[in-house]
Amino acid sequence: MTNTPHTPPRGTAALIVAAGRGTRAGAGLPKQWRPLAGQRVADWTIAAFVAHPDIDHVLVVTHPEDDAFAQSLDVPTVHGGDTRDASVRAGLEALALSGFDKVLIHDVARAGVSKQVISDVIAALDHTDGAAPALAVTDALWHGADQRVTGTQDREGLYRAQTPQGFCFEAILVAHRAHKGGAADDVAVARAANLAVAIVDGHEDNFKITTPDDFARMEKVLRHHMDIRLGNGFDVHAFEDGDHVTLCGVDIAHTHALKGHSDADVGMHAVTDAIYGALAEGDIGRHFPPSEMEWKDADSAIFLEHAVTLATQKGYRIGNVDCTLICERPKIGPHASAMMTRMSEIMGLETNQVSIKATTSERLGFTGREEGIAALATATLIKA
Ligand SMILES: Nc1ccn([C@@H]2O[C@H](COP(=O)(O)OP(=O)(O)OP(=O)(O)O)[C@@H](O)[C@H]2O)c(=O)n1
Numbered sequence: 001m002t003n004t005p006h007t008p009p010r011g012t013a014a015l016i017v018a019a020g021r022g023t024r025a026g027a028g029l030p031k032q033w034r035p036l037a038g039q040r041v042a043d044w045t046i047a048a049f050v051a052h053p054d055i056d057h058v059l060v061v062t063h064p065e066d067d068a069f070a071q072s073l074d075v076p077t078v079h080g081g082d083t084r085d086a087s088v089r090a091g092l093e094a095l096a097l098s099g100f101d102k103v104l105i106h107d108v109a110r111a112g113v114s115k116q117v118i119s120d121v122i123a124a125l126d127h128t129d130g131a132a133p134a135l136a137v138t139d140a141l142w143h144g145a146d147q148r149v150t151g152t153q154d155r156e157g158l159y160r161a162q163t164p165q166g167f168c169f170e171a172i173l174v175a176h177r178a179h180k181g182g183a184a185d186d187v188a189v190a191r192a193a194n195l196a197v198a199i200v201d202g203h204e205d206n207f208k209i210t211t212p213d214d215f216a217r218m219e220k221v222l223r224h225h226m227d228i229r230l231g232n233g234f235d236v237h238a239f240e241d242g243d244h245v246t247l248c249g250v251d252i253a254h255t256h257a258l259k260g261h262s263d264a265d266v267g268m269h270a271v272t273d274a275i276y277g278a279l280a281e282g283d284i285g286r287h288f289p290p291s292e293m294e295w296k297d298a299d300s301a302i303f304l305e306h307a308v309t310l311a312t313q314k315g316y317r318i319g320n321v322d323c324t325l326i327c328e329r330p331k332i333g334p335h336a337s338a339m340m341t342r343m344s345e346i347m348g349l350e351t352n353q354v355s356i357k358a359t360t361s362e363r364l365g366f367t368g369r370e371e372g373i374a375a376l377a378t379a380t381l382i383k384a
């Protein structure tokens with residue numbers, strides 16, 4: 001299926017097959033419904049696709065005996081078949097009239113799938129009928145029987161196949177309808193229909209929970225993915241002569257100005273330090289020393305942008321930011337909305353991820369005597 005410039009893309013569906021019984025995973029619930037690192041295996045896998053910005057729809061294929069589990073999911077489900085390819089076919093048929101032009105087919109048991117792997121498969125589909133992640137085989141390979149080596153196998157050109165396996169929707173639907181069954185995966189179905197399939201980089205964390213030992217290994221992967229960091233920042237600037245202050249990127253007329261090497265935006269500095277703190281990367285002074293004239297009267301947005309870029313480079317996104325300004329005057333309430341808008345613009349966030357509020361110190365201390373303004377901030381960073 002090709003898209004002309006006049007035919008806009010119709011979107012990408014994720015089809016997660018979860019109708020297996022998990023017989024190799026040992027006794028107990030089917031592996032996809034077992035708890036792991038705080039939620040069920042299936043919840044982790046589904047969340048990875050729901051959270052992906054380029055996935056427009058998620059459909060899960062479940063076993064008829066698992067209806068109680070299926071009903072607990074926040075995404076639509078459809079019953080699968082007796083084999084993996086029958087389950088994939090059932091899912092594709094359920095999506096057939098929905099108008100998606102791409103589909104990513106994924107094993108529910110690969111709960112460690114990353115945003116990067118999903119993105120790479122989707123991106124490759126711009127140039128090919130199909131794309132799937134895989135890892136080159138690095139161990140020596142043998143043939144064996146009765147605990148004896150019966151031969152050796154050249155590993156050159158051999159890959160370990162993973163999912164999600166992505167395809168142009170119509171092409172893989174036609175291929176599955178034509179296939180006689182018994183395929184190991186959807187790449188085999190695609191190849192039988194002469195579709196071209198590109199290999200993209202897989203990841204060791206994207207392994208399939210198959211045997212009992214795999215649960216502990218996957219738990220480690222998922223706990224690593226759950227990396228959430230918290231940072232705090234605190235800053236103070238004294239008043240000096242002047243006619244306005246800059247707070248959280250907004251200029252406010254006032255009887256005094258704030259004194260500082262840069263624009264003395266005490267709120268923005270506290271937020272910036274909270275982000276550096278969450279990254280264990282020191283504070284503004286370390287990245288922009290006050291001894292350097294370059295930062296004299298600088299717009300503090302430069303500092304905040306730097307902290308956000310550093311977070312992105314280290315693989316984190318900002319979850320939310322909360323800042324409290326401590327002063328008797330100026331009154332912050334009338335400007336809070338403009339501050340949240342400006343701060344969210346600089347950080348590339350939605351406005352509901354940024355909170356700016358204020359308190360007085362009941363006329364106590366240096367803020368109470370109106371000698372300056374203090375600011376306190378918290379930021380959460382989430383491993384992307
Ligand atoms: N009839 C089937 C068989 C498998 N699957 C899914 O296909 C993937 C293949 O992984 P596999 O490890 O083979 O899963 P199971 O079939 O559940 O495991 P086992 O072979 O150990 O029973 C899993 O996500 C599984 O839920 C499916 O949807 N329908």
Ligand SMILES: C[C@](O)(CO)[C@H](O)COP(=O)(O)O
Pocket residue numbers: 084107160161162163184185186208210
């Ligand atoms: C599709 C698959 O995950 C590719 O590696 C795999 O073939 C399915 O699992 P199974 O253990 O072969 O049933």
